[in-house]
Amino acid sequence: MKDRPLRTTVIGSYPFPGWLEFASAHLDKFGEADVKELIEDAVAIAIHDQMAAGLDVITDGEQARLDFNLSFYGFIEGIALESAPPRRFGPPAHDQRGQHQITGELRAPRGLGAVADFERLKRLAPPGPALKASVPGPYTLSGRLIPNQRYPDRHAVTEALLPIVRGELLALVQAGCREITVDEPSMSCYAHREDTRRLVDIFNRAVEPVIGKCRLSTHLCFGNYKARAVGPRRYAPMFPAFLDLKVDEIHLEMASREFAELEIIGEIAARKDVAVGIIDVKSYYIETPEDVAARVKRCLQHAPADRLSFAPDCGLSQTARWAAREKLKSLGRGVQKVRQELKL
Numbered sequence: 001m002k003d004r005p006l007r008t009t010v011i012g013s014y015p016f017p018g019w020l021e022f023a024s025a026h027l028d029k030f031g032e033a034d035v036k037e038l039i040e041d042a043v044a045i046a047i048h049d050q051m052a053a054g055l056d057v058i059t060d061g062e063q064a065r066l067d068f069n070l071s072f073y074g075f076i077e078g079i080a081l082e083s084a085p086p087r088r089f090g091p092p093a094h095d096q097r098g099q100h101q102i103t104g105e106l107r108a109p110r111g112l113g114a115v116a117d118f119e120r121l122k123r124l125a126p127p128g129p130a131l132k133a134s135v136p137g138p139y140t141l142s143g144r145l146i147p148n149q150r151y152p153d154r155h156a157v158t159e160a161l162l163p164i165v166r167g168e169l170l171a172l173v174q175a176g177c178r179e180i181t182v183d184e185p186s187m188s189c190y191a192h193r194e195d196t197r198r199l200v201d202i203f204n205r206a207v208e209p210v211i212g213k214c215r216l217s218t219h220l221c222f223g224n225y226k227a228r229a230v231g232p233r234r235y236a237p238m239f240p241a242f243l244d245l246k247v248d249e250i251h252l253e254m255a256s257r258e259f260a261e262l263e264i265i266g267e268i269a270a271r272k273d274v275a276v277g278i279i280d281v282k283s284y285y286i287e288t289p290e291d292v293a294a295r296v297k298r299c300l301q302h303a304p305a306d307r308l309s310f311a312p313d314c315g316l317s318q319t320a321r322w323a324a325r326e327k328l329k330s331l332g333r334g335v336q337k338v339r340q341e342l343k344l
Ligand SMILES: [Zn+2]
Pocket: 011, 185, 219, 220, 221, 222, 223, 224, 313, 314, 315
């Protein structure tokens, strides 16, 4: 179980500062040392905003993942640079993001970069909060790779990526990482048309080497690229199968779904910790600390305090930074209010 009741946490990503986004579009103008400095400055800011919100768990905001070469895919051999997206104009959606051709054997001899990200976070973060690393699970990671003769469908691509993810998790633990989220939003987006037992088996084989060696969680949302969902936004198709995920904590998106199916957190809490998304990352309505406190109390009607964590619905990378900062502050203050009221 976690170290404190009503823990506040985040899903990995945080918005890039405007200057970082500008720099990432002009990386050829920067030297290696400049890029290192850009990333460290951005991570320091992401840490600062999370610390200012008083969160119990923080991440590096995935600030180092600023172009293809620095993305998880950039670390994988056997794939070609992103192909042009099928749609380039019109309203924003996931089909404006390119996919990668597979050109050879999928390998990651240098890992996926998460260890260097964690080492940097460890070096820059002040003492206090728990430091969390995030790694995409193999099924989610397979989503942007186009199957070919060698890897004929999404499951074949997933199986090829599975040992890469296993290796990364093990390397993180060996580097001293004590808390890891294995992000599998593709599982929640497509559970309605997949064999859920098969998805659980994939997940459990991916995390197998680190079970019991760190606090493991997963993030199951319905898609947030350009703040648009892609799944049917219902958790029912995943349960009860997903109760067998070998994790300490399952994170669910609740705020943007107006807390539909909230009772499911009771079912999860009977087996493991549950992190509830109570901040809507897609809305520019800024939740007040009072809103947050009311949402926490609503969750307490279904699950005990020592099983509950609270977070935004998803990573904040698709939310403007001014709003992300205010939303995190409300998260911290609102949960703190309830802790004080309940003398936790
Ligand atoms: Zn998400």
